[in-house]
Amino acid sequence: MRLVINNVELFVGIFCLYLSFSPPINAADGNNPLVAQACEKVKAKDLCISSLMAEHASKSADLAMLALISIKVASNNGTNTSFYIKKTLDTKKLEPAVEQNFQDCEDNYISATQQLDGAVSSLVSKNYKDTKMFLESAIDDAITCDNGLRKMPGNQLELPHRNIMFRQLCINALDVVLFLTTS
Numbered sequence: 001m002r003l004v005i006n007n008v009e010l011f012v013g014i015f016c017l018y019l020s021f022s023p024p025i026n027a028a029d030g031n032n033p034l035v036a037q038a039c040e041k042v043k044a045k046d047l048c049i050s051s052l053m054a055e056h057a058s059k060s061a062d063l064a065m066l067a068l069i070s071i072k073v074a075s076n077n078g079t080n081t082s083f084y085i086k087k088t089l090d091t092k093k094l095e096p097a098v099e100q101n102f103q104d105c106e107d108n109y110i111s112a113t114q115q116l117d118g119a120v121s122s123l124v125s126k127n128y129k130d131t132k133m134f135l136e137s138a139i140d141d142a143i144t145c146d147n148g149l150r151k152m153p154g155n156q157l158e159l160p161h162r163n164i165m166f167r168q169l170c171i172n173a174l175d176v177v178l179f180l181t182t183s
Contacts, residue, residue, distance in 0.1 A: 032059050038066045077165060101149055105159060108142070119134035
């Protein structure tokens with residue numbers, strides 16, 4: 001009988017230990033209510049919510065972690081767009097003006113992803129002023145690319161759409177960081 005009690009005590013102890021380390025669960029739908037709060041004042045609210053909720057870590061994240069996730073989402077998108085630009089330049093025969101715009105955007109995306117890396121480092125060290133500065137610089141890089149693309153003949157390639165998405169993800173990340181600093 002004592003062996004059964006010890007096994008039950010062991011099971012209860014392990015179960016309690018598991019519960020103490022498991023993330024809190026929103027019983028209603030498994031979503032983190034902070035995501036909606038963080039995205040409340042964002043211009044592209046639906047994009048903000050969907051991009052954060054697509055990341056598993058957001059389910060149990062606090063506000064600082066949501067800010068970090070939003071920057072990483074923008075960074076991943078920027079990296080993917082940078083690969084798209086490079087692949088397009090390497091594999092397609094483009095008109096000289098279009099090729100120049102792609103090369104300029106490639107430089108902008110290299111800079112923007114570096115800025116986002118700086119934003120992550122600043123956020124982790126709780127240097128919110130520099131975090132905002134890095135995010136604003138990444139947004140400026142996206143705007144610079146966009147300005148060149150607007151002059152591009154045809155505009156039939158995917159880059160203008162990718163650039164709009166990247167810029168909006170950066171703006172969302174900035175808005176989430178601003179929400180973090182005012183909360």
